[in-house]
Amino acid sequence: MSIKVKIPTPLRKLSSGSSEVSVTATSVAECVEVLEAQYPGFKERLCDESGDLRRFINVYVNGEDVRFLNGLATALKAGDEISIVPAVAGGAFSSL
Numbered sequence: 001m002s003i004k005v006k007i008p009t010p011l012r013k014l015s016s017g018s019s020e021v022s023v024t025a026t027s028v029a030e031c032v033e034v035l036e037a038q039y040p041g042f043k044e045r046l047c048d049e050s051g052d053l054r055r056f057i058n059v060y061v062n063g064e065d066v067r068f069l070n071g072l073a074t075a076l077k078a079g080d081e082i083s084i085v086p087a088v089a090g091g092a093f094s095s096l
Contacts, residue, residue: 003031003076006083014039028059029072031082046084056087 002022007015015021016039023038025031036043048054052072059066060083066074076082 002078004079004081005031005035006081008084008086010086011042011045011084014041014045025076027072027076028061028066028074028082031076032072058085058087059083060085 003025005021005023007019007021009019012019021035021038023031023034025034032043032046035046046053046057046059053059053067061069061074061076061080063083066072
């Protein structure tokens with residue numbers, strides 16, 4: 001079953017510059033493993049040492065945050081779309 005994965009700009013160097021790739025997977029965890037097999041380095045950027053998603057990485061399946069679904073065990077079906085979104089922080093307060 002083909003799943004579309006949207007790759008954020010900071011990770012595109014791993015996907016040979018592609019902003020979107022297709023994988024075959026039945027869960028988010030399997031998707032991470034397939035990404036790692038096809039594009040080495042993905043797993044270490046998405047998951048911590050215990051295998052959980054890193055705090056600053058958000059993963060959405062069809063617009064739903066997997067942390068509010070079943071995490072990495074979230075099931076996938078043909079046509080699903082996964083978005084990987086690194087958290088953005090920083091900046092400065094300005095009192096213009």
